[in-house]
Amino acid sequence: MSKRDTTIPEIKESPLFWPARLKGDALLVLDETLIPRKLHYIKVKNTKQAVEVIRQMKTRAFGQFLVVMQTFLLEISNNKTASRDVLLTRIRAVADQLNSSRPTFPFEEVTALVVGWANQAVGQNLDIRTFVPRCIHGYLDGIRARRLERVRKIAEVLKDGDSVLTHCNVSGELAMAAYIAQQQNKHIHFFATETRPYFQGAKLTAWELRRMKADVTLIADNAVGSVMADGLVNKVIVGSDRSCANGDFANKIGTYQIAVLANEFQIPFYVLTQPSDKIKTGKDIPVEIRNPQELLTYLKKKVVSGVVSGFYPGFDVVPHELVTEAIALDTRA
The missing domain is CATH 1.20.120.420 (translation initiation factor eif-2b, domain 1)
Incomplete structure (x- = not known):
């Protein structure tokens, strides 16, 4: 070693x-x-x-x-x-x-x-x-x-030999932490979900991880359970869009099921948060319902035949009980 x-x-x-x-x-x-x-x-x-x-x-x-x-x-x-x-x-x-x-x-x-x-x-x-x-x-x-400091904290969480699954995109911080880990001679592998329907995992996360020369594998959103069951992942790191006083948080749709699976397979689940006490619990978070056309079309072309309705909540809520550790960013003035 x-x-x-x-x-x-x-x-x-x-x-x-x-x-x-x-x-x-x-x-x-x-x-x-x-x-x-x-x-x-x-x-x-x-x-x-x-x-x-x-x-x-x-x-x-x-x-x-x-x-x-x-x-x-x-x-x-x-x-x-x-x-x-x-x-x-x-x-x-x-x-x-x-x-x-x-x-x-x-x-x-x-x-x-x-x-x-x-x-x-x-x-x-x-x-x-x-x-x-x-x-x-x-x-x-x-x-x-403070964000740069959090990047360093994420790099500390990354251990030599880790295989990390991430969902959607965390605005540069994970990729930058991966770069630090490389400089410290840590060997890390990442699994990025494609993150439909906008494909942020494929277009953004995989792209920026490769820009940092990190090893990354793109997987379908519905392959998360499979890679966890096969022992290919030992850590999950995701971002968040809104946090609650009790530690619940909202993130890109699909995060909740990843948290449930991580709990099932006893895989540590880390989330980058911006703590807030404005909302008490996840049940109080207003979840945005996006235009169904974002789901029913791709590159402005229909992906379904006939009259089919679409339902696309942009976010889901993860209860704090499923979180191993929140890596917080203090956004107070």
């Missing part, structure tokens, strides 16, 4: 780790629906376009969080001549539009921060145009640093 490297390696960043950035008068958002064919950034210039990017799943999970936060920066920049009261009203309106873009995501928790900073600026007679952006940038800098 090779000797472990105990030094702290540099982290190689995945494009999915920070997929939305301001440049000039536009927010550049990585179009994840085009990966792996090409890396293309969509120019977002206002709240309406930001909401469309979110609803159309052009970016997901953490990318949508970045879009939400930076849309406020766009709107402040777009309203250079507005009075303080008009700008405050605009910030509140932007928050309302973003909050309604996807019901399962906890956008209200972060938009409330921005509205709070705007109210603080008005209450303390501060310049809202400089105070709010400074708060947003400082907050995002803190989130970035």
Whole structure:
């Protein structure tokens, strides 16, 4: 067995780790629906376009969080001549539009921060145009640093010889942890579910793991029980889109059955979470029901014959009893 490297390696960043950035008068958002064919950034210039990017799943999970936060920066920049009261009203309106873009995501928790900073600026007679952006940038800098720290924690969870199953995509963190593990001479294998109907596992997770030179095998979503029964997996690591006070969480549809199978086969189940006490239990999470056409068509062509209905909940809820460990990210300001 090779000797472990105990030094702290540099982290190689995945494009999915920070997929939305301001440049000039536009927010550049990585179009994840085009990966792996090409890396293309969509120019977002206002709240309406930001909401469309979110609803159309052009970016997901953490990318949508970045879009939400930076849309406020766009709107402040777009309203250079507005009075303080008009700008405050605009910030509140932007928050309302973003909050309604996807019901399962906890956008209200972060938009409330921005509205709070705007109210603080008005209450303390501060310049809202400089105070709010400074708060947003400082907050995002803190989130970035804590995410990088979590990448290192994930790398610690990865042990030499592990065979890890993952579902959907965790916005760069698992792939970056895999890179660290390689630098430490750990030999890790990954099983990525294809994650229908958007194929995030096939298009994103397998792609970014290979970019990091990690060993990865793509499996059908309905092969999870088989690979676990055959002893091919000894660890599960997934992300989450919403967390509850009791530890329940919501993630991409299909995560619940993976957790049940991991429990059946006594396989450790790890989840990356953003803890919140806004929702008590998983039963209180509003699960988004997506357009059935996303299930009934592929590349705009029908995959069924005749009149067939479709049912596509975008998420399912995993009870905390099935979680071995939550690797948390503190998103508080």
